[in-house]
Amino acid sequence: MPGTRRKREIPGTTVFDADQARKGYALNKMCYSFNSAANRAEFLRDEDAYCRKFGLNEAQRDAVRRRDVLALIAAGGNIYYLAKLAGIFGLDVQDIGAQQTGMTKDAFKAKLLAARG
Amino acid sequence: MATIVGAVTTSHVPAIGAAIARGLEDDPYWQPFFAGYPPVREWLRERRPDVAVVVYNDHGLNFFLDKMPTFAVGAAPQYPNADEGWGIPTLLPVPGDEDLSWHLVESLVEAEFDIVTCQEMLVDHAFTIPLALLWPGDRAREPWPIRAVPICVNTVLFPLPSVRRCYKLGEALGRAIAAWESDARVLLVGTGGLSHQLDGRRAGFINKAFDLLFMDKLVSDPQWITQYGILDLVELTGTQGVELLNWVIARAALPGAVRKVHAHYHIPISNTAAGLLALAADS
Incomplete structure (x- = not known):
């Protein structure tokens, strides 16, 4: 049964499993709608109304308002769909990487370069 | 019977599409990445493939969580690209090969892979960018x-197919292609x-040592990767590093x-360790 199985912990990592998918469906569905330019424009005209239309809960709406990626993931968001929301705000994957790790973008880029060893 | 000429496996980061559109191949950031591709293009010119079977994962263009197939096979006359929401240019539809599609659908189901068949299918950057890297040109205007x-392949919603299952799908795919009367x-x-993680406090995770070992083993001992479970791969390669399942399927076919034709590895493109491997099946 979902939610009762013991899960393997991987530090700093949320696996998009049944619990996340159930929790995040409305949020992810809204993000999926952003494939359409008309929907992106409608969101930008009135964010809260657009979130209500997709039935986001308060935690999800608050995370959208704050552009808080860790909170969006905690609320069930999957990064493949959240990336479409981030794109509306002009945030690329390095911006959201920096935000989630509490670094400046330059420090985040330096961390990536350091992986060259 | 059809001839399998080999396999090319490559990263598919969206930013590559934007860089191609802006002509940034010689830009200092991009040059070390794009420098990997000319030897592979030259090999393709020699080997003259007519059709590419492209194993990839959709990022929310054609499939959403309302219906998420574990394995889906396209059976359309063509595959349109479309707006993914972040401004990379939309490329021309890629022509399909319906004879091969239906042969694969029938062969894979016969081999007990209960795939989903798609007579309409949008393809996202994970499908178009590798083709644009291998067959460069202005693909917003010039036909492929x-x-x-x-x-x-579902690499989004867990449970994902196991590495072992992906390997077996690849083997079945290879047998099917080899038996195609064409x-x-x-x-x-x-x-x-290869290794990358976009989400969570571990965002920016890259594992060079594992990536390079994986690429080596893919040449000489491809079953090596099947010792790992999906969560092992998440831990070793990041939440999106599991996309290497697509490499496993292509190789197993x-x-x-x-014979290794060419290999290239560059850190980073966006948040990703970018890998490229070309293998000739000319035994």
Whole structure:
């Protein structure tokens, strides 16, 4: 049964499993709608109304308002769909990487370069 | 019977599409990445594949969580690209090969892979960017010089198919292609990876040592990767590093011994360790 199985912990990592998918469906569905330019424009005209239309809960709406990626993931968001929301705000994957790790973008880029060893 | 010429596996980061559109191949940031591709293009010119079977994962263009197939096979006359929401240019539809598609659908179900069949299918950057890297040109205007059949793998919603299952799918795919009554020359393409993680406090995770070992083993001992479970791969390669399943399927489709044509590895493109491997099936 979902939610009762013991899960393997991987530090700093949320696996998009049944619990996340159930929790995040409305949020992810809204993000999926952003494939359409008309929907992106409608969101930008009135964010809260657009979130209500997709039935986001308060935690999800608050995370959208704050552009808080860790909170969006905690609320069930999957990064493949959240990336479409981030794109509306002009945030690329390095911006959201920096935000989630509490670094400046330059420090985040330096961390990536350091992986060259 | 059809001829399998080999496999090319490559990363598919969206930013590559934007860089191609802006002509940034010689830009200092991009040059070390794009420098990997000319030897592979030259090999493709020699081997002249007619059709590419492209194993990739959709990022929320054609499939959403309302219906998420574990494995889906395209059976359409063509595969349109479309707006993914972040401003990379939309490319021309890629022509399909319906004869090969339906042969694969029938063969895979016969081999007990209960795939989903798609007579309409949008293809996202994970499908188009590798083709644009291998067959460069202005693909917003100039028709593609290759036909393609998409094989889409769920790397989004857990549970994902096991590495072992993916390997077996690749083997079944290779047997099916080899048995196709056609003069066509077929290339396998596997896209995505290598190590990267976009989400969570571990965002920016890259594992160079594992990536390089994986690429080596893919040449000489491809079953090596099947010792790992999916969560092992998440831990070792990041939440999106699991896209290497697409590489595993493409590699497992090659019959017999292989010859390494070219390998390239560059850190980073966006948040990703970008890998490229070309293998000839000319045993």
